[in-house]
Amino acid sequence: MPRSPATTTDRAPILPVILIGTLLAALVAAGLVAMTGGAAAVIPGLGDPGAVTKYGVTVVRLIAEVASVVTIGSLLLAAFFVPPQRSGTLGADGYAAVRTAGFAAAIWCVGALASVVFTAAEAAGRPVSEVLDTQVLFELVDAIEQAKAWGYTAAIALIVAIGCWVVLSWGWTVVLFGASLAGMLPVGLAGHSASGGAHDVATNSLLFHLVGAALWVGGLIAVLVVGARKSSHLSLAVQRFSRLALVCWAVMAVSGVVNALVRVPLGDLLGTEYGLLVLVKLAALIVLGAFGHQQRNRSVRAVVERADGRGLLRLGGVEVLVMLVTIGIAAALSRTPPPTEVTGQVSTTELLIGYELDGAPTALRLLFDWRFDLIFGTAAVALGVLYLLGVRRLRKRGDAWPVGRTVAWLSGCATLLIATSSGIGRYAPAMFSVHMSGHMMLSMAVPVLLVLGGPVTLALRALPVAGKGNPPGPREWLLAAVHSPISRVLTNPVVALVLFVGSFYLLYFSGLFDSVVSEHAAHLAMNAHFILSGYVFFWPVIGVDQAPRRLPPLGRLGLMLAATPFHAFFGVILMNMQTVIGENFYRGLDLPWAGDLLNDQRTGGGIAWAFGELPVVLxxxxxxxxxxxxxxxxxxxxxxxxxxxxxxxxxxxxxxxxxxxxxxxxxxxxxxxxxxxxxxxxxxxxxxxxxx
Structure with a gap:
């Protein structure tokens, strides 16, 4: 493939900042690990892995994390901060950003693979040289979740790196950007936050924190590269990044506080090494907030009004240094066990699902025993607020919007909130019948209500048109997503039916549910799949928004009637099974009021059978x-x-x-x-x- 002239442009001014910042971050991380005793700690019953392993695991992790944020930021720039050509191919700035992402993703992959080796060596209490044997390494990785997570990250980074060298279109750049964000999830789901009490809240808050940090740090680095190249699109990139940076800072601040309070009691902030590191990281976050404020007040205005990017480069370079040092602090924090893991004693139930259950799931407990889900609860609130803002914008300019659509959308958001954050969401991980209730609500009630709200139509009417000659904005991005090949494939009646109905049988009757029922990440993935597969199915059937594939009225009715027997048959199979799905996990919870697991499973089958009739009526x-x-x-x-x-x-x-x-x-x-x-x-x- 011929190289574009865009790849030969000057990227040097920001490269030394990244290298110096990474070196400083490594020194800070190593120093804090030594100060807090993380390098001197030896796991009881295991040998001493040596200083190279103890310090090396922090350094290679830091390299992987810096490379990951550069990858994400570069793809963010190419996808949303600079416009593509009219043909849909990348422009010069986008092409250069994607090539930068390819280099960074390759380094990310190498750093993740090194983290696999160092993490396995440290967990086994052996020097790195002793675990380089392929068979030994595979055995250790299979037994150590953190090492396995780094392996998944390395695979995703490799896919992104390869994709960056073959992609030339804007649409596939967006797909690579999504894949790069997904590459951050495995490690976040397998760290300190994934174990011990309240690990559901800790893990969910950490995911927000990681994504917010990656978008903020990576986005700033990418914008500085555009500024160093003196691109004509610098003003647009700066304006869009400035809006995103404020949101990312708020997300990082809130999620960081939530994660810290879960892991460290207020009284231990000053009395433990972990608490001190949290305070240091909080101080760095405040400093970064001050830098961001200065950027918006001075540098951004200078770029937008006078096309002067010198102030942005100076202040932004310092901000990048502070950001990378903060990443070093976070790397040291990941090497220090929280005090609750050292001194805290948790029950089996709290260890497995993250919290205690007060008793059998009565009607009052299912309705009022709430535990807010940071992922789906936040999504429900945010979707409701955004929809109302869109309706208000239409009303302000005198346009009408049907009340019924608003009621349907808000009802869907409320149902999502209840299914994941009420007593139903609280008891779902511990009892199959309650899990099946939540499953039916998420896959059949929530999507029906949401598609009747017509969110795409509302967004297209509320969002401003970019206009001829202007770079595409959110409205154009939404149109491109709706008419993309992926949307056309997913809304194909056969594909939608298989995803919607076939996933029931695959999940519960193939042994997959038994394998993943104990994993918090699996519950997040299942909930997301239930919602999305239901939305994709009901969108072309009753959706207000025009689907990529339009079905005639009889085709819509036929598709719905075709799914109904499969749902009924699924419930009948569950009610007649003689083996318990997920038996080892449910018995491990040792809940005194949930002893008859087979009867509870049959109740879940009855719920699935009965609930299938309600969506048909709607x-x-x-x-x-x-x-x-x-x-x-x-x-x-x-x-x-x-x-x-x-x-x-x-x-x-x-x-x-x-x-x-x-x-x-x-x-x-x-x-x-x-x-x-x-x-x-x-x-x-x-x-x-x-x-x-």
Whole structure:
């Protein structure tokens, strides 16, 4: 593939900042690990892995994390901060950013692979040289979750690196950006936050923290590269990054506080090494907030108003240094066990699901025993607020928006909140019947209500049009997503049906649920799959928004009726099974009021069987209403056409019927006369409009 001239542009001014910042971060991380005693600690029952392993595990992790944020930031720039060409291919800035992401992703992959080796060596209490044997390393990785997580990260980074060298289109750059964000999840789901009490809150808050930090740090580095290249798109990139940076800082601040309070009691902040590191990291975050404020007040204004990027480069370079040092502090924090893991004693239930359960799931407990889900609860609130903001924007400019759609959307958000954060969400990890209740709500009730809200139509009406000659904005991005090949494939009736119904059988009857039921990450993935697969299925069936694949009314009804027997059959199978799904995990919880696991599973099967009827009723009602409104709209169009053209169509139709009813000879005579009258040789020179 020929190299674009964009790759030869000057990237040097920011490269020394990244190298110096990484070196400082490594020194800070190593120093803090030594000060807090992390390098001197030896796991009881294991040998001493040596200083190279103890310090090396922090250094290689730091290299991988810095490379990951550069990768994410570069792809963020190419996908959303600089415009592509009209043909959809990347422009010069986007192409250069993707190539930078490819180099960074390769380093990320190497750093992640090194982290696999060092993490396995440290966990086994052996020097790195002793675990380089392939068989030994594979055995250790299979037994150590943290090492396995780094292996998944290395695989994702490799895919991103390869993709960056073959991708030239804007659409696939967005896909690579999503993949790069996914590469941060495995390690975040397997660290300190994934173990001990309250690990559900700690893990969810850490995911917010990691994504926010990656977008902020990586985005700033990418913008500085654009500034160093003196690109004409610097003003646009700076404005978009400035809005994102404020959100990222708020997300990092809130999630960091939540994670710290879960891991460290307030009284231990000053009395433990872990607490001191938390305070140091908090101080660095405050400093970064001050830098960001200065950026928005001075540098951003100078770039936007005077196209002067010198202040941005100076202040931004210092900010990058502080950011990278903060990453070093975070790396040291990951090497220091929280005090609750050292001194705290948790029950088996709290160790497995993250919290205690007060008793059997009564109706009152299912309704009022809430535990807010940071991922899906936050999503429910945010989706509701964004929708209302869109409606308010329409109302302000005098446009109407149906109240029924707003009620449907807010009801869907409320159902999502209840399914994940009420007593249903609290008891779902511990009891199969409650889990199945949540599953049915997320896959069948929430999507039906959300698609009836018409969010895409609302967004397209509320978001401003970029305009001819202007770079595409959120409205254009949304249109591209709706009409993308991925959307067309997912909304194919066969694909949607298989994803929606087939996943039930695959998850519960293949042994997959038994393998992942103990993992918090698996519960997050299952909930996300239930919602998305349901949305993809119901969107072309009853969705207000125009789907990439339009189905005729009978096709919509047929697709819904085709799914119904599979749901019923699924519930019947569960009610008649003699083996318990996920038995080892549920018995390990040792809940005194949940001893009859087989009966609880049969209750879950009954819930699945009964709940399948409710969406059918809702869908049929929605289809009837939509068909009725479609007929009304068609009748109004006919009336308007009649008022405009008169009864010409009706008169032509009646004339045709009269000709058909006449004797054949008279009809031919009349037709011949009509033909002569309207022939080109007639006196008025008009052609017969009925001639072919």
């Amino acid at each position: 869908v049929l009602i929605a289809l009837l209403v939509q068909w009725s409104r479609a007929d009304e709209r068609a009748a109004r169009r006919r009336d308007r056409r009649t008022e405009h053209t008169g009864d010409a169509e009706l008169e032509a139709y009646n004339a045709m019927l009269r000709r058909l009813s006449e004797p054949s000879g008279a009809a031919r005579t009349t037709e011949s006369a009509d033909s002569l009258e309207g022939s080109p040789e007639s006196t008025d020179g008009r052609e017969n409009p009925n001639r072919e």
